[in-house]
C-alpha cells in the first residue's frame with residue numbers, strides 16, 4: 001500500500017521540559033482508517049500536531065507526502081493535512097455553510113469555476129446542499145460537526161485528523177460521522193481518529209495505534225488490540241463490552257471473533273447456540 005506519511009524516531013519535549021513523545025516510529029498508508037488511542041496525556045495530540053507543522057520535532061523527522069514537515073509552514077502543510085477540532089465552534093466562523101467551505105478553498109488558491117465546482121462537490125458529498133445558505137452555528141451539534149468536517153475535506157488533504165469526532169454526538173450523529181469516514185477513505189484519503197470512544201473505534205476503523213507515556217505500545221487491528229488484555233491494562237483502556245463478552249465465552253470454550261453485537265448474534269445463530 002502507498003505510504004502517505006512517515007514518522008521517524010520522533011521525540012518532542014515541550015518548552016517547560018515535559019517529554020511528551022519519546023521515540024515514535026509510524027507509517028500511515030493511503031486510504032486507511034486509523035485510530036490513535038491512549039489515556040489522557042499519553043501524547044496523542046502532541047503527535048497529531050507534528051503532521052500539520054503546529055509542532056516541530058525536538059529530534060527525529062515527520063514526512064507528509066514525502067515532505068519534511070519541519071521545512072514547511074502550517075499554511076503550506078494545510079493542503080496535505082486537514083485537522084478537524086473536537087469542538088466545531090472553534091472552527092466555524094463564517095455566516096453561511098457556503099462561505100465556510102469557500103474560505104479554505106480560497107486559501108489554497110482555488111477561484112472561479114474550479115472553486116464553484118469544488119464547493120458543489122463538497123456540499124453534495126456531505127448532503128449539505130439544502131443548508132448552503134444557512135448559518136453554521138444555528139445547527140445541531142451533529143450538523144455543525146459535519147460542516148466542520150466538510151470545510152476541511154473540501155481542500156482534499158491526503159490525510160485528515162479528526163480529534164474526538166464523537167464527543168457530544170448522539171447515536172445517529174456518530175453513525176453519520178462513521179459513514180463519512182468510510183466514504184472519505186474510499187476516495188483514497190487517510191483518516192486518523194484520535195478518540196476515547198472504543199465502540200466507534202471497533203466499528204469504524206481498521207487499524208489501532210495504542211499510545212502510553214509518549215510511546216506507541218501496540219499497533220494492530222481492532223480485534224487484535226481489544227483482545228490483548230495486557231495492552232488494554234497498560235494503556236488503561238476499557239475495551240468495548242463485546243470483547244469482554246467474547247473473553248468470557250472463550251473461558252467457557254466458545255471462541256467467537258465478533259466486532260459488534262450483530263456479528264456476535266450471527267455467530268450464535270450459525271452455530272445453533274440460540275436455544
Ligand SMILES: Nc1ncnc2c1ncn2[C@@H]1O[C@H](COP(=O)(O)OP(=O)(O)OP(=O)(O)O)[C@@H](O)[C@H]1O
Nearest residue numbers: 014016018020038039040041042043044045046047
Ligand atoms: N502546551 C503544553 N505545554 C507543556 N506540556 C504539555 C503541553 N501540552 C501537553 N503537554 C503535556 O504533554 C503530555 C502529552 O499530552 P497530549 O495532550 O499530547 O496527550 P493526549 O494523549 O492528547 O491527551 P488527551 O487525551 O487528554 O487529549 C502530557 O504530559 C501533557 O501534560
